[in-house]
Amino acid sequence: MAVIAGLIAWGTIVEAQYDAYAAKKLVYDGWVMWTVMALLVYNLTIVVIDRWPWKLRHYPFITVHAGLIILIMGGYVTYKYGLDGQMVVNINSKNNMVSVPQTDLVLYATFDGDRYSKIIDREVDFFLHPPTEDKPYILDLGEDRIVIADYAKYARLQNKVKATQDNGAGSSIRFQLMNAVVKQVEQITQAKKDRLASYNLGPAKIHLGSVPEKREPQNEAYLTPVNDEKVQYTVFHKDLAKPYKTGQMKIGDVVETGWMGLELRLLDYLPRAIEDYEVIRSERPSPLTTAAVKIIHKDIEKWLALNDIVKLFGENSAYLLSYQNRRLPLGFDLHLKNFEIQRYQGTMRAMEYASHVEALNSDGLSAEVTISMNEPLKFMGYTIYQASYQEDEVTGEPISSVFSINRDPGRWLKYLGSLVFSLGTVWLFYQRRKKATAA
């Protein structure tokens, strides 16, 4: 018992230092823990058998210990066959895949540049068995080789814009908006050529791309790439139908916008650019960190964050490689119809939040309920619990709901175990009392 106490205490310290996932991986689901548990079950069984032949006075004792054995069994069943995952559903949309902690490497390949087919899908546990320079993890594809040479448990991603030769790539600008009170530097990058990228300042907007034919009257400026050195600017005012001013500018040029006395200065311009990220390793996890692996393919080194995709070009083929949390089909759609949040008066602090959902499986079985804190939906063996929500960074309005999704086949064993254990305890106390009064 002391060993268990010590072991799980260590688990809590791991959790405090890192996070619950690390504690689970390193301690609670580790082989040491299960060995100790197995020993405990062995011990409990022995002490029960040791009392054989059982007399009436032994029964409470046996009940208590049997209850514990059943409880531990329940725990094992949950560990082996249970599911514990998360699902994010945007307001007014559907989802049917639950994301679980296990991680997979998935590789798609195309030979005609058009149709991709999945050629590799395997589970990897880099947390416990991280690849290194010396012991890399290799995906052997015959003529190609993808090497995973490093793993960062806790990586902070820092966005970075790089120039590229790819003709399909969009442009990127870095600019400064300045008046007496505001001085802001921002960067916007087009995801693809001819796509609009925007920065929203609230009462004004800056766009990178062509001026659309239909637009609402508002304070905004469009910067349209012209050639490798110049962009065309078009400034609009919300009370003017025609452009307020237009012209061309290059790096270093300044344009007075006329709204709120703001000046727009072009600090940098990349005619063809891609957005990428750099990885900054961190000792400890924080809400900003994620896991990442370093990929080497044909002398190109690249970091790939968990749940992101990277495109690689081979001799005759192109690949899409993803390192991702496994996603399992639920067997039904969860449709988030509405999300409500109540806040404590005069603050942004959430008092209560609830999701109005509809769940519908293929047999037409349906449930339409409100899921709120401590009021989960139980549907087809799953418990769908309101875990959290995500909000829009600018407006603070909720945009999606986060559910935690569980299936626990060991549940009945745990309840049975608790019941047997509790009965045994009461019985034991009752027996002592009787003895005490008899004596």
Place this chain on the structure above:
Amino acid sequence: MKKIFFLTLLFSQLVFASVGEQIRYLPVQDSGRVKPFDTFAKETLELVYGKKTYKPKEGAKSVEAYWVVLTWMLSPESWVNRPLFEVKHHEVLEKLKLPIDKKHFTGDEVFKSENFSSLMQELQNKRDTKEKLTPYYQAIQRIENQFFVFREMASGRLLKVYPVNEQDAWLSVTELPQDIQPAFLDVSKNIASYLGLTADPEATSDQIKSAAEKLDESVLHFEELARQSSPEKYKQAGKVKTEVQYNDIHPFRWAYIFYLMASLVLIFIWIRNLDSGMPLAWTLVIIGFVIQTVGFGFRVYLAERPPVTNMYETVVWASWGVILFAMVLEAMYKYKILLLGGSLMGLFALIVADTAPAVLDPSLQPLEAVLRSNYWLIVHVMTITISYAAFLLAFGLGDLGLLYYTLDDKKYADKIQKITTGVYRSMQIGVAFLAPGIILGGIWADYSWGRFWGWDPKETWALIALLGYIIVLHARLVGWLKNFGMLASGVITFSLVIMAWYGVNFVLGAGLHSYGFGAGGVEYVSVFVGLHFLFVAYSYVISANRKSIDKKAT
């Protein structure tokens, strides 16, 4: 007789709100609820100054929080040269180049120090990475809060006194509509003239009284206007009177005064082996217990929830449980020492709760969303914390028993035997509450989250504590632990409870249960635990020595 005394004590505070104090009852919207200005001012002063009343200088009379905070707004310039801002963290003080032997500093000393902005930048960098804040960063964060709170109060933006129908947030003094402003200006003027008169040695008591009455009238007039603006929202202020009364009465302080008296009586009769005197001790304990229960009544009524949602409340709740269990055991065994141990521990817990507001925050705070399911909160948290109460009793009795070991375990064999029985029974009670408490927690977790057990640190440490006590009970059952072992276990095993109760929130600061998450007091708690370990070792050595001497003698 005593009852009458107690009732007059209670009602003398309840009935007479003195003149000039109407401002204390002014409803204010702050951190998600409506509270009386009295509470708002106490909490604000505590954040900035570290105490609920302000002492202008050594030996001077303390000034009530509501006057202090009001004058920040009415004449911030008069606070420029006063040491108002409490900074305690040594490293932070060193960085600000302030003397570490002082606790309070003027605004200029702290905020105009050349390193202030670099500290703020440090904090911002730390925030950008969203990592957990260490005590050092928490200390910097407090300075930031002090700065913010004082500035916002001085500008009138912090004091939200006027509800409007269109929005959730009440309007602050600076945002008041044009036609309402004169009413608040009137209040300010009356405060100024009242405070001026009280400070004037030549003012007659009649003058002061009439100024006080005018002040009260102007406050009431303003309240009436605020009520008319949004009668619906003003209903939220329905409990401000009761809250001010609760602030004034200090029920938990009165409770421990009675426990203290009871303890003194009990020590006397226990040491002198007296048979009389028990009725007096019982009466004192019961009065304390009733006052404490009334205090709970207030909190439950004000917060509309069971009183076990933060560290402060659980400590107070556990002290109540200690007294309860001690009374039950005392009634069964009539050892006297049981009631003594109980009242000492109840007293101890209440004093800790009362004197460490930085660690144990006594303010009424809105609940996290997940805790707003009162039914489960009552069942699960109350059973677990009440078990801690039983272990606390075992701990106190263990200490007392070990004291006898250091004195003379042969001479006091009878007393030690009684104490050991008390420790054993308390542990049984504790286990009988903790085990189902943990299982109920599992059922709650399963019902709510679809998982029975998640290795959350709080769950885990409660289990570790349970395992610890079960080991002790098993060991006693098979005879490994004699009396000394039981007493020592009572003391040592309690450190597991301290870890589960306090350590998880304040040392580890991880997991789902860390709602009352915070830092502070770690040094004190470690010293406390360490001293007790030393005490156990010391009493062991003493009694072992004595035994070997006895052996040589025979």
